[in-house]
Amino acid sequence: MKNILIIGAGKSSSFLIKYLLEKSDEENLKITIGDISTINADKLINNHKNAKSVILDVFNTEQRERIIKKIDIVISMLPARFHIEVAKDCILFSKHMVTASYVSDEMKVLDKQAKEKGLILMNEIGLDPGIDHMSAMQILDKIRNKGAKMLLFESFCGGLVAPESDNNLWKYKFTWNPRNVVLAGQGGAAMFIQESTYKYIPYHKLFRRTEFLKINDSNFEAYANRDSLKYRSVYGLDDIPTMYRGTIRRVGFSRAWNIFVQLGMTDDSYTIEDSENMSYRDFVNLFLAYSPSDSVELKLRSYLKIDQDDVMWEKLIELDIFNPNKKIGLKNATPAQMLQTILEDSWTLQEADKDMIVMQHLFGYELNGEKHQIESSLTVIGENQTYTAMSKTVGLPVAITALKILKGEIKTPGVQLPITKEVYEPILKELENYGIKFIEKEVSYLGYNPNYVVG
Template sequence: MYVCVIFLNVLKIFDTLNKDKNILFIRNLESKLDFELTTMRTILIIGAGRSASSLIQYLLNKSVEENLHVIIGDLSLALAQKKTNNHPNATPIALDIFDENQRRNAVQKADVVISMLPAHLHIEVAKDCIVYKKHLVTASYISDAMQELDEAAKANNLIFMNEIGLDPGVDHMSAMKVIDEIREKDGKMLLFESFCGGLVAPVSDDNLWNYKFTWAPRNVVLAGQGGTAKFIQEGAYKYIPYVNLFRRTEFLEVEGYGRFEAYSNRDSLKYRSVYGLDDVLTLYRGTIRRVGFSKAWNMFVQLGMTDDSYSMENSENMSYREFVNSFLPYHPTDSVEIKMRLILKIDQDDIMWDKLLELDLFSRTKKVGLKDATPAQILEKILSDSWTLQPHDKDMIVMYHKFGYVINGEEKQLDSKMVCIGEDQTYTAMAKTVGLPVAMAALLILNGKITTPGVQLPIRKEVYLPILKELEEYGVVFNEQSMPYVGYNPDKVFS
C-alpha cells in the first residue's frame, strides 16, 4: 500500500509538467514499481515467541537491501504486530497452525518458510512445504517424521534445514568447522566434548542458584528425563541413569567468567555418525550450569518433584507448603522444614537449605493454582516466581568445545569457547544465538548460496562457513586455544 501512495504523490507532482514527458516518466516509473513488486521475496515466520525477536529484527533490517517481505504469523495477532513494529516490509497475521486452510494459504505466499513452533508441530508445516514447493528452516532436532520427508524434499529440489539454532545449531557448525580443519591436515580425532548452557549474566546474577529461566522453563524442569545418559570415555561406554545424573558433573573454566559445571546430555553416542567420529575414543555432550546448581537440583529429583507422569489431587488449591509435604513422610509433630532436612540430610546452616528457603517453598499462602497439574508443572510454577528474567536482566550463553586429536604422531588439544551476553529481557543472548542462524540460513537459501536439497542439519561448509563468519559481526565469536593433549587416561590404563 505504501508503494501505491508514493506512486499517487508522484502523479500529483508531475501533473503540471509537459504532458508527453509526464506520460513517459510515469510509464517508466510504473514499470520499475511493477518489477520491484513482482521480484520481492517473501519469508514466512510461523511463531513470534521469545526466540523469534532477533530473527525478526535481522530480517527486517535486511529487508530493503535484500528486497524482502516478511510475514509474521502467530496465534496472537497482537504479539505478531508487536514484533513487526509497523515496519513497512512486514505483515503480521493471525495464524492458527491447526487451521489447515489458514496455514496453507500462508505457506503458499512464501518463498521460504521458517517454523519457530514447538518441535512436534513442524511436521504439518513441512508437509505443506512439500505440496507447495517451499524451502523450510527450523531450529529443532530432526524427528523421524521429518526425516521421512527427505526423498520428497530432494525430488522437489527443496532445502529443509533443521537444527540451525544454538544447541542444536551453532554447536554443530562450530564443531564441524574445527573437525574438518583437523581432517584436512590429515589429523585423527581422539576426543570431542561439547558443552552449552543458557545462564543469567553476571550483572544480573542475584540469587543463590546463580540461574534464571532464559528459555522454555518446562525443558529445564524435565532436563535429563526420557532415557539414560550415554557417552564414551577412552573407548569405554558409560551410562548415567536419571537418578544419578546431577551428581556426575564435569568442571569447566572460562576466562573472565569463572568456573562452571556440566551434566551429561541424554545421548552423546548418536553424534559419532553425525560428525563422522565413529572411531573417536571420547565423545561427551553436556549442559552447562554454575557450580553448585546440579547438587541443589538433585534435591528436587530425589524428592520426585520433577516427575511429569501423573497429576496430583487437588493441585489447584494446594499451597506450596502442601506440595512439598506431599513428598515427605507423615509425622504427627515434625514440621515440613524438619522433615525436609532429615530426608535430604542437610543441616540448617547448609547453603542447600538457603537455596530452598529462597524459593519460598514452605509458604502457606501461595497457591499452586494449576488444575490437575503434575509435580513437574507445579515445580515450574514455583520456580518461575523467582527465576523469571526481569525487564532489566541480561542472560548469557556459554559454549565450550574440546577437540583432542593426533597429527604427525603428536597428540594435541584445542579448546574453543564462546560467551554471548544478552541486551535485555526481549533481545536475549538465547534469542540472538537461536534466531540469527535461522535467519541467516533462510537468506542464504533464498539467495542460492545453500543449494544441497533434502532434510539436513548444518554440517556442510556451504552452510557453516558463511553463517559462522556473519555471526562474528553480532558478537558470537569462538576463541580457540591450543594445548597439550591429556585426555582421561594419560597412563593408557583401561578402566
C-alpha cells in the same frame, strides 16, 4: 520480492525478526509472522512497513495451508513436535523450510521428496543444536584435513544469567522454555563414551555426576546430555575413543537441583488431585512422609540429610517453596508443572536483566605421533529481557540461513543439518559481525576431563 513466513513469535524470535526487518529493504523482503496471538509479534514488528502479523493456529489445516501457499520460505519457531505438519505443507506446496529444532524421524522421511522437488528443509540451525554443529565441524574438518586422528571430542553449552544480573543463590534464571529446563535429562539414561568405554548415567544420578569447566576464566559445571553418541556418525567420529556432550550450569546448581529429582518433583507422568488449590507448602509436603508433629521443613531436612546452615537449604528458602499462602493455581497439574510454576516466581528474567550463553568444545587429536588439544569457547551476553543472548544465538543463524537459501547461496536440497562447508562457513563468518565469535587456543592434551566428578 521474497515472502518469508515466521510461525511463532516466542522468546527466541526477537533477533530473528529484527535481522530480517533490517535486511528487508536491501533484500526486497516481505515478512509475515503467524502466531496464535499477535501481541508479541506486533511488538517486535513495531509498525515496520515490510512486515505484518496474522493469527495462525498451526492445528487449523485450512488456515495454515492458505498462508503457506503464498510465501517462499517458512521459518518454524514452533515447539519441535509441531514442525512436521508444517514440513508436509512445505513439501506439498514446494516451499523451503528452516527450523532450530532437532531433526525428527518423521522429518527424515521427507528427505527423498524434498530432494525430488529441489527443496531445502534445514533443521538444527539454532544454538544447541546449530552453532555447536557448525563451529565443531569447522574445526573437525581442519583437523582431518591435516591427516590427524581424532581422539576426543567434548562439547558443552548452557543458557545462564549474565554476571551483572546474577542476584540469586542458584545463579540461574530461565532464559528459554522453562518446561524444558524442568524436564531436562529425562527420557532415558545419559550415554557417552570415555576412553573407549561406554558410560550410562540414569536420570536419578545425572545431577550428581558432573564435570568442572573453566571458560574464559570463569568456573562452571556440566551434566551429561541424554545421548552424546548419536552425532558420532553425523560428525564422522564413529571410531572416536571419547565423545561427551553436556549442559553447562554455574557450580553448585546441579547438586541443589538434585533435591527436586530425588523428591520426585520433576515427574511429568501423572497429575495431582486438587492441584489448583494447593499452596507451595502443600506441594512440598506431597513428597514427604506423614508426621503428626514434625514440620514440612524438618521432614525435608531429615529425609535429604540437609543441615540448616547448608547453602542447599538457603537455596530452597530463597524460592519461598514453604509458603503456605501462595497457590499453585494449575488444575490437574503434574509435579513438573507445579514445580515450574514455583520456579517462575523467582527465576523469570526482569526487564533489565541480561542473560548469557556459554559454549565450549574440546578437540583431542594425534598427528605425526604427537597428541594435541584445541579448546574453542564462546560467550555471548544479552541486551535485556527481550533481546536476549538466547534469542540472538538461536534466531540469527535461523535468519541468516533462510536468507541465504532464498538468495541461492545454500543450494543442496533435502532434509539437512548445518554440517557442510557450504552452510557453516558463510553463516559463522556473518555471525562474527554480531559478536558471536569463538576464541580458539591450543592447550596441553589431557585426554578425558580430569575434573569429572562422581557424587
